[in-house]
Amino acid sequence: MPTQYLLDPTWHAERDRLNSLTQLYDPGTMALIERLDLPPGARCAEIGAGTGSVAELLARHVGPGGQVLAVDTDTRFLAPLADATITVARQDVTATPLPPGQFDLIHARLLLEHLPQRDNVLASLAQGLAPGGWLLVEDLDWATAEVIDPPSPTYTRVTSACREFMRSRGYDPEYARRLPRCLTAAGLTDVGAQAVAVQVRADATHGIPQWELLVEQLAPGLLAGGWIDQADLGSFTALCRDSDSVIFAPLMISSWARRA
Template sequence: MRAAYSFDNDAPDAALRHELLAEILDHVTFDRLGAAGDLRGRRCLEAGAGGGSVARRLVALSGPGGRVLATDLNPRHLPHDQGYEVSRHDLTGDPVPDPPWDLIHARLVLAHIPERERILARLADALAPGGVLLIEEWLSAYPDVVLDAPDAAAAELVERYHRTVVERLLPANGADPAWAARVHAAMIDAGLTGVRTTIHAESWAGGTAGARLIAVNVAQVGDGLRDAGFTDAELDRLTALAADPRLVVRGHLTYSTTGRRG
Protein backbone atom coordinates (compact mmCIF):
# COMPACT_ATOMS: atom_id res chain seq x y z
CA MET A 1 0.00 0.00 0.00
CA ARG A 2 1.27 3.48 -0.91
CA ALA A 3 2.12 5.73 2.03
CA ALA A 4 -0.17 8.76 2.18
CA TYR A 5 1.33 11.99 0.87
CA SER A 6 1.18 14.69 3.52
CA PHE A 7 0.38 17.51 1.09
CA ASP A 8 -2.25 16.18 -1.34
CA ASN A 9 -2.74 18.08 -4.61
CA ASP A 10 -6.50 17.72 -4.13
CA ALA A 11 -6.40 19.79 -0.94
CA PRO A 12 -7.95 23.28 -1.16
CA ASP A 13 -4.63 24.94 -0.29
CA ALA A 14 -2.50 22.92 -2.70
CA ALA A 15 -2.39 25.62 -5.40
CA LEU A 16 -1.22 28.19 -2.84
CA ARG A 17 1.46 25.76 -1.64
CA HIS A 18 2.81 25.49 -5.20
CA GLU A 19 2.85 29.28 -5.54
CA LEU A 20 4.73 29.71 -2.25
CA LEU A 21 7.24 26.99 -3.09
CA ALA A 22 7.92 28.63 -6.44
CA GLU A 23 8.50 31.98 -4.73
CA ILE A 24 10.88 30.40 -2.21
CA LEU A 25 12.79 28.04 -4.46
CA ASP A 26 12.63 28.99 -8.12
CA HIS A 27 15.60 31.35 -7.96
CA VAL A 28 17.69 28.55 -6.43
CA THR A 29 16.50 25.98 -8.96
CA PHE A 30 17.00 28.32 -11.92
CA ASP A 31 20.59 28.95 -10.85
CA ARG A 32 21.22 25.20 -10.70
CA LEU A 33 19.61 24.67 -14.11
CA GLY A 34 21.83 27.39 -15.51
CA ALA A 35 24.85 25.52 -14.20
CA ALA A 36 23.73 22.26 -15.82
CA GLY A 37 24.97 23.32 -19.25
CA ASP A 38 23.39 24.46 -22.50
CA LEU A 39 19.91 22.97 -22.67
CA ARG A 40 18.95 24.33 -26.10
CA GLY A 41 17.39 21.56 -28.14
CA ARG A 42 17.57 19.14 -25.23
CA ARG A 43 15.02 16.71 -23.83
CA CYS A 44 14.02 17.60 -20.25
CA LEU A 45 11.87 15.69 -17.78
CA GLU A 46 10.36 17.48 -14.79
CA ALA A 47 9.25 14.77 -12.34
CA GLY A 48 6.71 15.73 -9.70
CA ALA A 49 6.14 19.04 -11.46
CA GLY A 50 3.65 20.53 -8.98
CA GLY A 51 2.45 23.88 -10.30
CA GLY A 52 4.71 23.86 -13.36
CA SER A 53 7.01 26.84 -12.68
CA VAL A 54 10.20 24.83 -13.28
CA ALA A 55 8.75 23.17 -16.37
CA ARG A 56 8.04 26.64 -17.80
CA ARG A 57 11.65 27.60 -17.17
CA LEU A 58 12.84 24.44 -18.91
CA VAL A 59 10.73 25.35 -21.94
CA ALA A 60 12.56 28.68 -22.15
CA LEU A 61 15.97 27.05 -21.68
CA SER A 62 15.46 24.21 -24.16
CA GLY A 63 13.95 26.43 -26.82
CA PRO A 64 11.81 25.52 -29.83
CA GLY A 65 14.01 22.52 -30.69
CA GLY A 66 13.73 20.98 -27.23
CA ARG A 67 11.13 18.92 -25.47
CA VAL A 68 9.85 19.28 -21.89
CA LEU A 69 7.63 16.69 -20.22
CA ALA A 70 6.08 17.63 -16.87
CA THR A 71 4.79 14.68 -14.86
CA ASP A 72 3.01 14.34 -11.55
CA LEU A 73 1.06 11.68 -9.69
CA ASN A 74 -1.78 14.21 -9.67
CA PRO A 75 -1.16 16.78 -12.43
CA ARG A 76 -4.29 18.83 -11.81
CA HIS A 77 -2.29 22.02 -11.14
CA LEU A 78 -0.25 21.80 -14.36
CA PRO A 79 -1.58 24.09 -17.12
CA HIS A 80 -1.66 22.57 -20.60
CA ASP A 81 -0.83 25.77 -22.49
CA GLN A 82 2.70 26.54 -21.30
CA GLY A 83 4.76 24.83 -23.98
CA TYR A 84 5.45 21.61 -22.07
CA GLU A 85 3.70 18.27 -22.24
CA VAL A 86 1.76 17.04 -19.21
CA SER A 87 1.44 13.43 -18.10
CA ARG A 88 0.19 11.60 -15.04
CA HIS A 89 3.01 9.42 -13.76
CA ASP A 90 3.59 7.31 -10.66
CA LEU A 91 7.30 7.29 -9.83
CA THR A 92 6.89 4.26 -7.58
CA GLY A 93 5.48 1.88 -10.16
CA ASP A 94 5.49 3.31 -13.68
CA PRO A 95 8.55 3.14 -15.94
CA VAL A 96 10.33 6.44 -16.49
CA PRO A 97 8.54 7.77 -19.58
CA ASP A 98 10.25 8.11 -22.96
CA PRO A 99 13.93 7.78 -22.07
CA PRO A 100 16.62 8.79 -22.62
CA TRP A 101 16.57 12.34 -21.20
CA ASP A 102 19.26 15.01 -21.32
CA LEU A 103 18.08 16.48 -18.02
CA ILE A 104 15.84 15.10 -15.29
CA HIS A 105 14.83 17.35 -12.39
CA ALA A 106 12.81 16.56 -9.26
CA ARG A 107 12.24 19.03 -6.41
CA LEU A 108 10.82 18.13 -2.99
CA VAL A 109 9.58 14.82 -4.38
CA LEU A 110 11.69 11.80 -3.43
CA ALA A 111 11.86 12.70 0.26
CA HIS A 112 8.15 11.85 0.44
CA ILE A 113 8.49 8.43 -1.21
CA PRO A 114 9.81 5.46 0.80
CA GLU A 115 11.33 3.86 -2.34
CA ARG A 116 13.43 6.98 -2.92
CA GLU A 117 16.80 5.29 -3.47
CA ARG A 118 15.38 2.87 -6.02
CA ILE A 119 13.59 5.66 -7.86
CA LEU A 120 16.72 7.81 -7.97
CA ALA A 121 18.60 4.90 -9.55
CA ARG A 122 15.85 4.47 -12.15
CA LEU A 123 15.98 8.17 -13.00
CA ALA A 124 19.76 7.94 -13.38
CA ASP A 125 19.35 4.99 -15.73
CA ALA A 126 16.92 7.03 -17.86
CA LEU A 127 19.56 9.66 -18.68
CA ALA A 128 21.18 9.93 -22.09
CA PRO A 129 24.99 9.75 -22.14
CA GLY A 130 26.17 13.03 -20.65
CA GLY A 131 22.71 13.71 -19.26
CA VAL A 132 22.24 15.45 -15.89
CA LEU A 133 20.10 14.47 -12.91
CA LEU A 134 19.23 17.36 -10.58
CA ILE A 135 17.55 16.44 -7.29
CA GLU A 136 16.55 19.19 -4.85
CA GLU A 137 15.34 18.44 -1.34
CA TRP A 138 14.79 20.24 1.93
CA LEU A 139 16.67 19.17 5.03
CA SER A 140 14.27 20.10 7.83
CA ALA A 141 15.25 17.58 10.53
CA TYR A 142 16.84 20.05 12.93
CA PRO A 143 15.75 21.82 16.14
CA ASP A 144 15.79 25.48 17.21
CA VAL A 145 14.10 26.99 14.17
CA VAL A 146 12.93 30.25 15.76
CA LEU A 147 15.30 33.19 15.39
CA ASP A 148 12.88 35.76 16.82
CA ALA A 149 9.28 35.81 17.97
CA PRO A 150 6.74 38.18 19.54
CA ASP A 151 7.00 36.35 22.87
CA ALA A 152 8.33 33.21 24.49
CA ALA A 153 5.00 31.37 24.16
CA ALA A 154 4.96 32.01 20.41
CA ALA A 155 8.52 30.74 20.06
CA GLU A 156 7.74 27.53 21.94
CA LEU A 157 4.56 26.98 19.94
CA VAL A 158 6.42 27.25 16.62
CA GLU A 159 9.20 24.98 17.89
CA ARG A 160 6.64 22.38 19.00
CA TYR A 161 4.87 22.63 15.65
CA HIS A 162 8.14 22.10 13.77
CA ARG A 163 9.13 19.10 15.91
CA THR A 164 5.72 17.52 15.45
CA VAL A 165 5.74 17.90 11.67
CA VAL A 166 9.29 16.65 11.02
CA GLU A 167 9.48 14.00 13.76
CA ARG A 168 5.95 12.62 13.67
CA LEU A 169 3.63 13.66 10.83
CA LEU A 170 5.97 13.47 7.85
CA PRO A 171 7.63 10.17 8.86
CA ALA A 172 4.21 8.64 9.54
CA ASN A 173 3.42 9.20 5.86
CA GLY A 174 6.68 7.70 4.60
CA ALA A 175 8.68 10.92 4.29
CA ASP A 176 12.27 11.36 5.45
CA PRO A 177 13.09 14.97 6.42
CA ALA A 178 16.82 14.07 6.50
CA TRP A 179 16.97 12.46 3.03
CA ALA A 180 18.49 15.56 1.42
CA ALA A 181 21.85 14.82 3.05
CA ARG A 182 21.95 11.33 1.51
CA VAL A 183 21.18 12.25 -2.10
CA HIS A 184 24.85 12.89 -2.91
CA ALA A 185 25.89 9.37 -1.89
CA ALA A 186 22.84 7.87 -3.61
CA MET A 187 23.83 9.48 -6.90
CA ILE A 188 27.34 8.05 -6.62
CA ASP A 189 25.86 4.63 -5.83
CA ALA A 190 23.70 4.99 -8.96
CA GLY A 191 26.85 5.34 -11.06
CA LEU A 192 26.66 9.06 -11.80
CA THR A 193 29.84 11.11 -12.07
CA GLY A 194 30.83 14.66 -11.19
CA VAL A 195 28.32 14.63 -8.33
CA ARG A 196 28.08 18.00 -6.64
CA THR A 197 25.84 19.42 -3.91
CA THR A 198 25.15 23.07 -3.20
CA ILE A 199 23.27 24.11 -0.05
CA HIS A 200 21.15 27.24 0.28
CA ALA A 201 19.26 28.69 3.24
CA GLU A 202 17.93 32.01 4.46
CA SER A 203 15.65 33.30 7.19
CA TRP A 204 11.88 33.52 6.74
CA ALA A 205 9.97 36.35 8.43
CA GLY A 206 6.25 36.25 9.00
CA GLY A 207 4.42 37.36 5.87
CA THR A 208 7.05 35.99 3.50
CA ALA A 209 6.42 32.89 1.42
CA GLY A 210 8.52 30.65 3.67
CA ALA A 211 6.70 31.59 6.86
CA ARG A 212 3.32 31.47 5.14
CA LEU A 213 3.90 27.77 4.55
CA ILE A 214 3.18 27.34 8.27
CA ALA A 215 -0.41 28.45 7.69
CA VAL A 216 -0.75 26.21 4.63
CA ASN A 217 0.62 23.27 6.59
CA VAL A 218 -1.85 23.94 9.39
CA ALA A 219 -4.66 23.89 6.83
CA GLN A 220 -3.48 20.67 5.21
CA VAL A 221 -2.29 18.61 8.20
CA GLY A 222 -4.37 20.23 10.91
CA ASP A 223 -6.04 16.94 11.84
CA GLY A 224 -2.65 15.36 12.46
CA LEU A 225 -1.60 18.32 14.58
CA ARG A 226 -4.80 18.02 16.62
CA ASP A 227 -4.12 14.31 17.11
CA ALA A 228 -0.67 15.30 18.39
CA GLY A 229 -2.24 17.53 21.06
CA PHE A 230 -2.56 20.95 19.43
CA THR A 231 -5.71 22.87 20.28
CA ASP A 232 -7.73 24.85 17.76
CA ALA A 233 -6.59 28.03 19.53
CA GLU A 234 -2.96 27.02 19.07
CA LEU A 235 -3.51 26.26 15.39
CA ASP A 236 -5.20 29.65 14.98
CA ARG A 237 -2.19 31.31 16.59
CA LEU A 238 0.22 29.46 14.30
CA THR A 239 -1.77 30.71 11.32
CA ALA A 240 -1.61 34.27 12.65
CA LEU A 241 2.12 34.01 13.40
CA ALA A 242 2.77 32.97 9.80
CA ALA A 243 1.76 36.52 8.81
CA ASP A 244 3.43 38.31 11.74
CA PRO A 245 6.77 39.93 10.74
CA ARG A 246 7.92 39.68 14.36
CA LEU A 247 8.28 35.93 13.83
CA VAL A 248 11.51 34.95 12.08
CA VAL A 249 12.42 31.30 11.49
CA ARG A 250 15.31 29.51 9.90
CA GLY A 251 14.47 28.45 6.38
CA HIS A 252 14.99 24.81 5.50
CA LEU A 253 18.34 23.88 4.01
CA THR A 254 17.89 23.36 0.27
CA TYR A 255 20.25 20.67 -1.01
CA SER A 256 20.66 20.82 -4.79
CA THR A 257 22.56 17.76 -6.00
CA THR A 258 23.62 17.15 -9.60
CA GLY A 259 25.20 14.13 -11.22
CA ARG A 260 26.01 13.26 -14.80
CA ARG A 261 25.75 9.98 -16.67
CA GLY A 262 29.06 9.02 -18.24
Protein backbone atom coordinates (compact mmCIF):
# COMPACT_ATOMS: atom_id res chain seq x y z
CA MET A 1 0.00 0.00 0.00
CA PRO A 2 1.64 3.33 -1.01
CA THR A 3 1.75 5.77 1.87
CA GLN A 4 5.10 7.62 2.29
CA TYR A 5 4.44 8.03 6.02
CA LEU A 6 7.93 7.99 7.50
CA LEU A 7 7.15 6.57 10.96
CA ASP A 8 6.76 2.83 11.42
CA PRO A 9 3.41 1.63 12.82
CA THR A 10 5.02 -1.76 13.57
CA TRP A 11 7.83 -0.25 15.69
CA HIS A 12 7.86 -1.96 19.12
CA ALA A 13 6.93 1.17 21.14
CA GLU A 14 4.67 2.90 18.59
CA ARG A 15 1.59 2.44 20.75
CA ASP A 16 3.39 4.13 23.69
CA ARG A 17 4.58 6.95 21.42
CA LEU A 18 1.06 7.56 20.12
CA ASN A 19 -0.39 7.34 23.65
CA SER A 20 2.04 10.04 24.81
CA LEU A 21 0.65 12.30 22.07
CA THR A 22 -3.02 11.52 22.69
CA GLN A 23 -2.63 12.29 26.42
CA LEU A 24 -1.23 15.67 25.53
CA TYR A 25 -3.61 16.60 22.72
CA ASP A 26 -6.98 14.82 23.08
CA PRO A 27 -8.49 17.27 25.61
CA GLY A 28 -7.76 20.27 23.34
CA THR A 29 -9.12 18.46 20.28
CA MET A 30 -12.38 17.59 22.01
CA ALA A 31 -12.78 21.13 23.38
CA LEU A 32 -12.61 22.41 19.80
CA ILE A 33 -15.04 19.77 18.51
CA GLU A 34 -17.54 20.63 21.23
CA ARG A 35 -17.50 24.25 20.00
CA LEU A 36 -18.40 23.17 16.45
CA ASP A 37 -21.96 22.37 17.50
CA LEU A 38 -22.49 19.22 15.42
CA PRO A 39 -26.07 18.20 14.53
CA PRO A 40 -27.74 15.31 16.41
CA GLY A 41 -26.74 11.96 14.90
CA ALA A 42 -23.64 13.52 13.32
CA ARG A 43 -21.58 11.49 10.84
CA CYS A 44 -17.86 11.91 11.56
CA ALA A 45 -14.64 10.70 9.96
CA GLU A 46 -11.40 10.43 11.92
CA ILE A 47 -8.55 10.26 9.39
CA GLY A 48 -5.17 8.75 10.33
CA ALA A 49 -6.94 7.59 13.47
CA GLY A 50 -3.88 5.94 15.10
CA THR A 51 -4.88 4.42 18.46
CA GLY A 52 -8.49 5.51 17.94
CA SER A 53 -8.59 7.63 21.10
CA VAL A 54 -10.29 10.52 19.27
CA ALA A 55 -12.63 8.12 17.43
CA GLU A 56 -13.77 6.79 20.82
CA LEU A 57 -14.27 10.29 22.23
CA LEU A 58 -16.19 11.28 19.08
CA ALA A 59 -18.41 8.20 19.39
CA ARG A 60 -19.29 9.26 22.94
CA HIS A 61 -19.86 12.83 21.75
CA VAL A 62 -22.25 11.97 18.88
CA GLY A 63 -24.12 9.32 20.89
CA PRO A 64 -25.88 6.18 19.67
CA GLY A 65 -27.57 7.92 16.70
CA GLY A 66 -24.23 9.11 15.28
CA GLN A 67 -21.52 7.43 13.20
CA VAL A 68 -17.72 7.56 13.32
CA LEU A 69 -15.59 6.26 10.45
CA ALA A 70 -12.02 5.63 11.71
CA VAL A 71 -9.57 5.48 8.78
CA ASP A 72 -5.92 4.44 8.84
CA THR A 73 -3.46 2.57 6.63
CA ASP A 74 -2.70 0.41 9.65
CA THR A 75 -5.72 -0.61 11.70
CA ARG A 76 -4.04 -2.82 14.31
CA PHE A 77 -5.01 -0.46 17.17
CA LEU A 78 -8.41 0.43 15.71
CA ALA A 79 -9.85 -3.00 14.94
CA PRO A 80 -10.92 -3.75 18.54
CA LEU A 81 -12.91 -0.47 18.65
CA ALA A 82 -15.36 -1.39 15.87
CA ASP A 83 -18.96 -1.40 17.14
CA ALA A 84 -22.40 -0.07 16.25
CA THR A 85 -21.09 3.53 16.17
CA ILE A 86 -17.44 3.13 15.06
CA THR A 87 -16.61 1.70 11.61
CA VAL A 88 -12.94 0.94 11.00
CA ALA A 89 -11.55 1.29 7.47
CA ARG A 90 -8.07 0.30 6.35
CA GLN A 91 -7.52 2.94 3.71
CA ASP A 92 -4.73 5.10 2.30
CA VAL A 93 -6.18 8.59 1.93
CA THR A 94 -3.53 9.52 -0.62
CA ALA A 95 -4.91 6.81 -2.92
CA THR A 96 -8.60 6.44 -2.04
CA PRO A 97 -10.71 9.53 -1.27
CA LEU A 98 -13.58 9.57 1.20
CA PRO A 99 -17.08 9.25 -0.29
CA PRO A 100 -18.11 12.81 -1.28
CA GLY A 101 -20.59 14.99 0.60
CA GLN A 102 -21.22 12.67 3.55
CA PHE A 103 -19.66 13.95 6.75
CA ASP A 104 -20.71 16.55 9.32
CA LEU A 105 -17.18 16.48 10.75
CA ILE A 106 -13.88 15.30 9.32
CA HIS A 107 -10.89 15.46 11.68
CA ALA A 108 -7.24 14.75 10.85
CA ARG A 109 -4.52 15.31 13.47
CA LEU A 110 -0.77 14.82 13.00
CA LEU A 111 -1.31 13.34 9.55
CA LEU A 112 -1.16 15.88 6.71
CA GLU A 113 2.18 17.29 7.90
CA HIS A 114 3.63 13.85 7.06
CA LEU A 115 2.13 13.37 3.62
CA PRO A 116 3.88 14.84 0.57
CA GLN A 117 0.45 14.78 -1.15
CA ARG A 118 -1.05 16.93 1.65
CA ASP A 119 -2.60 19.54 -0.68
CA ASN A 120 -4.49 16.91 -2.70
CA VAL A 121 -5.54 15.06 0.44
CA LEU A 122 -6.85 18.27 2.03
CA ALA A 123 -8.89 18.99 -1.11
CA SER A 124 -10.33 15.47 -1.06
CA LEU A 125 -11.20 15.77 2.65
CA ALA A 126 -13.05 19.01 1.86
CA GLN A 127 -15.02 17.09 -0.82
CA GLY A 128 -16.07 14.58 1.82
CA LEU A 129 -18.01 17.21 3.80
CA ALA A 130 -21.79 17.40 3.74
CA PRO A 131 -23.22 20.94 3.30
CA GLY A 132 -22.50 22.77 6.58
CA GLY A 133 -20.00 20.07 7.62
CA TRP A 134 -16.77 20.98 9.44
CA LEU A 135 -13.19 20.05 8.61
CA LEU A 136 -10.79 20.27 11.58
CA VAL A 137 -7.12 19.75 10.79
CA GLU A 138 -4.42 19.81 13.47
CA ASP A 139 -0.69 19.66 12.81
CA LEU A 140 2.52 20.68 14.52
CA ASP A 141 4.51 23.76 13.61
CA TRP A 142 8.08 23.43 14.87
CA ALA A 143 8.40 27.16 15.62
CA THR A 144 8.57 26.41 19.37
CA ALA A 145 10.28 23.01 19.15
CA GLU A 146 13.67 24.28 20.29
CA VAL A 147 12.37 26.25 23.28
CA ILE A 148 13.92 24.90 26.48
CA ASP A 149 14.90 26.39 29.80
CA PRO A 150 17.70 26.33 30.87
CA PRO A 151 19.16 26.65 27.33
CA SER A 152 20.78 23.49 25.95
CA PRO A 153 22.89 23.16 22.77
CA THR A 154 22.27 19.37 22.85
CA TYR A 155 18.52 19.88 22.84
CA THR A 156 18.77 22.36 19.99
CA ARG A 157 21.04 20.03 17.99
CA VAL A 158 18.86 16.93 18.39
CA THR A 159 15.49 18.61 17.81
CA SER A 160 16.74 20.47 14.74
CA ALA A 161 18.33 17.23 13.40
CA CYS A 162 14.95 15.48 13.78
CA ARG A 163 13.17 18.31 12.01
CA GLU A 164 15.56 18.38 9.07
CA PHE A 165 15.81 14.57 8.81
CA MET A 166 12.02 14.34 8.70
CA ARG A 167 11.83 17.21 6.20
CA SER A 168 14.24 15.25 3.94
CA ARG A 169 11.71 12.38 4.05
CA GLY A 170 8.68 14.41 2.94
CA TYR A 171 7.57 15.86 6.29
CA ASP A 172 6.70 19.59 6.37
CA PRO A 173 7.46 21.17 9.78
CA GLU A 174 5.88 24.46 8.69
CA TYR A 175 2.72 23.10 7.08
CA ALA A 176 0.48 23.83 10.05
CA ARG A 177 0.91 27.60 9.83
CA ARG A 178 -0.47 27.48 6.26
CA LEU A 179 -3.63 25.60 7.25
CA PRO A 180 -6.01 28.61 7.33
CA ARG A 181 -4.86 29.59 3.84
CA CYS A 182 -5.14 25.99 2.58
CA LEU A 183 -8.66 25.59 3.99
CA THR A 184 -9.72 28.77 2.24
CA ALA A 185 -8.11 27.57 -1.01
CA ALA A 186 -10.09 24.32 -0.67
CA GLY A 187 -13.28 26.41 -1.02
CA LEU A 188 -14.34 26.29 2.65
CA THR A 189 -15.75 29.15 4.73
CA ASP A 190 -15.82 30.31 8.37
CA VAL A 191 -12.10 29.56 8.69
CA GLY A 192 -10.66 29.75 12.20
CA ALA A 193 -7.42 28.70 13.89
CA GLN A 194 -5.66 28.48 17.22
CA ALA A 195 -2.06 27.68 18.17
CA VAL A 196 -1.04 26.13 21.49
CA ALA A 197 2.44 25.19 22.69
CA VAL A 198 1.99 22.80 25.61
CA GLN A 199 4.60 23.05 28.35
CA VAL A 200 6.23 19.70 29.14
CA ARG A 201 8.43 19.13 32.22
CA ALA A 202 11.35 16.73 32.04
CA ASP A 203 10.79 13.88 34.46
CA ALA A 204 13.43 11.81 36.25
CA THR A 205 11.31 8.64 35.98
CA HIS A 206 9.33 8.99 32.76
CA GLY A 207 11.51 11.38 30.75
CA ILE A 208 9.70 13.19 27.94
CA PRO A 209 8.15 10.29 25.99
CA GLN A 210 6.79 12.56 23.23
CA TRP A 211 10.39 13.39 22.29
CA GLU A 212 12.33 10.35 23.45
CA LEU A 213 10.18 7.84 21.57
CA LEU A 214 10.34 9.89 18.38
CA VAL A 215 14.11 10.25 18.65
CA GLU A 216 14.50 6.54 19.48
CA GLN A 217 12.48 5.51 16.44
CA LEU A 218 14.40 7.88 14.16
CA ALA A 219 17.80 7.10 15.74
CA PRO A 220 19.02 4.54 13.17
CA GLY A 221 18.44 7.01 10.31
CA LEU A 222 19.74 9.99 12.30
CA LEU A 223 22.96 8.15 13.19
CA ALA A 224 23.50 6.53 9.78
CA GLY A 225 23.09 9.91 8.03
CA GLY A 226 25.44 11.69 10.47
CA TRP A 227 22.65 14.04 11.66
CA ILE A 228 23.66 13.34 15.29
CA ASP A 229 26.10 10.99 17.03
CA GLN A 230 25.80 8.50 19.88
CA ALA A 231 26.99 11.09 22.44
CA ASP A 232 24.18 13.46 21.38
CA LEU A 233 21.67 10.67 21.93
CA GLY A 234 22.96 9.94 25.45
CA SER A 235 22.97 13.64 26.39
CA PHE A 236 19.46 14.11 24.99
CA THR A 237 18.08 11.24 27.10
CA ALA A 238 19.83 12.62 30.21
CA LEU A 239 18.33 16.04 29.54
CA CYS A 240 14.81 14.61 29.23
CA ARG A 241 15.29 13.08 32.68
CA ASP A 242 16.72 16.22 34.29
CA SER A 243 13.74 17.64 36.14
CA ASP A 244 15.17 21.16 35.93
CA SER A 245 14.37 21.23 32.18
CA VAL A 246 11.19 22.91 31.02
CA ILE A 247 10.34 22.67 27.34
CA PHE A 248 7.55 23.79 25.10
CA ALA A 249 6.28 21.21 22.64
CA PRO A 250 6.00 22.21 18.98
CA LEU A 251 3.02 24.51 18.37
CA MET A 252 -0.17 22.54 17.80
CA ILE A 253 -2.03 24.57 15.20
CA SER A 254 -5.67 23.60 14.87
CA SER A 255 -7.61 25.07 12.00
CA TRP A 256 -11.25 24.58 11.15
CA ALA A 257 -13.59 25.57 8.33
CA ARG A 258 -16.93 24.48 6.96
CA ARG A 259 -18.57 23.71 3.65
CA ALA A 260 -21.16 26.36 2.79
